[in-house]
Amino acid sequence: MTKENVQGAAEEEQQAQSKKGLKKQQKEAEKAAKKAEKQAKLAAEQQEADEDDFAKDRYGICPMVQSQQKLDRALVRVQDLTPEKAEQQIWVRARIHTSRAKGKQCFLVLRHQQFTVQALLAVGERASKQMVKFAANLTKESIIDVEAVVKKVEQKIESCSQQDVELHVERIFVISQSEARLPLQLEDAVRPEGEGDEEGRATVNQDTRLDNRVIDLRTTTSQAIFRLQSGVCQLFRDTLINKGFVEIQTPKIISAASEGGANVFTVSYFKTSAYLAQSPQLYKQMCICADFDKVFCVGPVFRAEDSNTHRHLTEFVGLDIEMAFNYHYHEVIDSITDTMVQIFKGLRDRFQTEIQTVNKQYPSEPFKFLEPTLRLEYKEAVAMLKAAGVEMGDEEDLSTPNEKLLGRLVKEKYDTDFYVLDKYPLAVRPFYTMPDPNNPKYSNSYDMFMRGEEILSGAQRVHDAQLLTERAMHHNIDLEKIKAYIDSFRYGAPPHAGGGIGLERVTMLYLGLHNVRQTSMFPRDPKRLTP
C-alpha cells in the first residue's frame, strides 16, 4: 500500500472509529439525559408528596425497639375495647389481621390473641392519602401501635369479637413488620372443615399447621385450646392441694422400665444406658411408703410406642395421683372422680368463652357428667356389649372399638360422658395390681373414660413385698431390675391406690376434638420431632 493509501486507510479508520465513538457517546448522553429526567421527576414527585403529606409524622415504621426509651404510655388490650371507652383516645398494640383499602378509606382488623376489633382510617383532615396508602399496604401479622378514638357503632360488627366499637385511627406505627408471604393464612386455619369443602375455600391440614406451629398457635382456636388446657392443670393442682395432697417431682431418667420393657426410650448414661420414664408409677408409690400419704405430680411421660393414631404421642404430660387409704380402694376412686368432677365444673364455669371459640371451628356436644360419678363393674360392661351383639370373652380386655361402643351405650343409657369401669380381669393388668380378694380372676383395678375413650388406668397396688415378688415372677419380670422398688415395701407400707391421666387427652376429649396433636403445643409422635 502507498503511504497515502495507508494514511487514507488510517484516516478512514479514524473516521469509522469516531463515527462509532460518536454513536456511543450519543447513546450515553441520551441515557444520562433520561436518567436525569427520571430523577428530576421522582424528586419532584417526592417533593410534591412531602409537600402534600401533612400527616407525615403520624405514621411510619418505628426503628427496632431496643429499649431506647421508657415511654409512659398505657396500651389498652383489644379485649378491653368496649362501649365504656367510647370517645376516649387510646393506644393499642395488636397484629394486623386484615387490611383492606376501599377508595379513600382503609379498613383494618386488629387482633390480639382471641380478640379482634375493626379500625378505620379515612383520608381527611387527620389522615393524608399517603398515610392511608401506607396502612393499606401493611403486611398481615405485622405488630403495630395505633392511637385511635374508640367509637360506638350503630350496627354490630359481626365479624369481630369486639362487636360494639370501632377505632378511628389517629396515628399508626409499625413495631415489627411481618414478611409478606405467610406459610399459612390464619383465616384458613380457623375455617371449619365442612365450610371449606362447601364453599371451595382453603382449610389448612394438620401437618402444615404443625410444621408452622408458631403461626398456627396464633389462631383464636389454638389460643382458646391452650388457655383451657392451662385451666385443666390449674384446677387439678388446686383441687388436690385443697384435699391435702402434696405435689412431688419424680425422676425421668430411670434405671428400669416401669410398665414393661417394650415401649421405652433408651438414653446413653455415661458408661451405661438408662431409660426415660414411662410413668412416675414406681416413685409415687415409694413416696407413699415414705409417709407422704397423698401425692400428685405433673410431668412429662415418655412412651416409645410406634402408634400413629389420633390419640397417641411419644411424649405427653402426665397428671398422676397416688393415695394411701384406710380400708377400701374405693376411697381412692371417689377421691379421683371428685377431682375430675371439680375440673369439669371449673372448666364449664370459667372457660365458656374458650369452649365456645373452639366449638366455632370444631362443633361438639357439651361434656356431660353425673354426680356422683357413674361406676360400672367390668362384668356389667361385658353384658351390655354382649346385649348389643358384640362377641367377646368374659375376661377379655376391651378393644378400642368396643370401648367406644361401650361409651355410646353408657351415654344412651345413663346420659353421661364420664364414667368408671371397676374390677378389670387380673390377666390384662400390670404386675403390681392387687388381685380381687373374692375372685382371683379379677383385680382391684379400674379405668376411667371420657366420651368413650380411656383417660385413666389405675388400681390398688400390691403393697406386700412377697406378693409383689410372686406377681413379678408370674409376669416374667427381671427381679434384679426392680429390686429397689420391691425393697420399699419391706419396712411397713400402707395400702394405697392411684391413677394417672394425660393432660392432652383430657383436653381433647373434654372439647370433643378428634386428634391429640391439636391439644399438644409441640407434639411428639413417631414421625415428628420438630418444632
Place this chain on the structure above:
Amino acid sequence: MALRELNSLERFLGLKKPNKYSTQGGKKVPVLQNNNGPALIGLVTIASHLVHEAQRPELLGDSAEQRAVVQQWLEHRVTRLDNSSKEEVKVILKDLNQYLEDKVYLAGNDFTLADILMYYGIHHIVVELAVQEKERYLNITRWFDHIQHYPGVRHHLPPVVVLRNRVYPSGHH
C-alpha cells in the same frame, strides 16, 4: 348355603316332604330333579316352584305390578347381592337403605318371597355390621329386624341383635 335356604323355605311354607337337592357347577347352583319333567335349576326357580307347590301364590305377588317387583328383587338377590365385592356391598346397602325409607316390605304392602330371599341373602352382611353402621343403614336394620322376627322365617340363621334406641347421635354418620 342355597340348600340350607331352600330347606328353611320348605319349613316356612309348611311343605311336609323335604326335597332332595343337588348342586351343579363351581358356584353350587341348586338343582331339583323332578320326576315329571326337566330338572329345575337355580335358587329363584326352585323357590318359586316351592311357593306354588305350597299353594301360596300370593307370596309371589298379588297384582301384576307387585309380581314384577318381586321378580326384580329375586333377580337382584342372585345377580348382584350374591358374590358381591366389598365396594359393591357398600353401594348395595346404600341403595337398599334408600329404597326402604318409606316401605315396610320390599314389594308392596305384603310379605313376599322377595323379603325371605333377600333376608337370607343379606344376613351374612348385616351380622357383621358394627352398631354404628347398623344405625347408618337404619331402614335396612328396621326391615331386617322385622323379617327375622316373622314367624317361621328365621331357621338356619342366628339372630342379629338390633338395639331399641339409637346410641349414635344423628350427626355422627
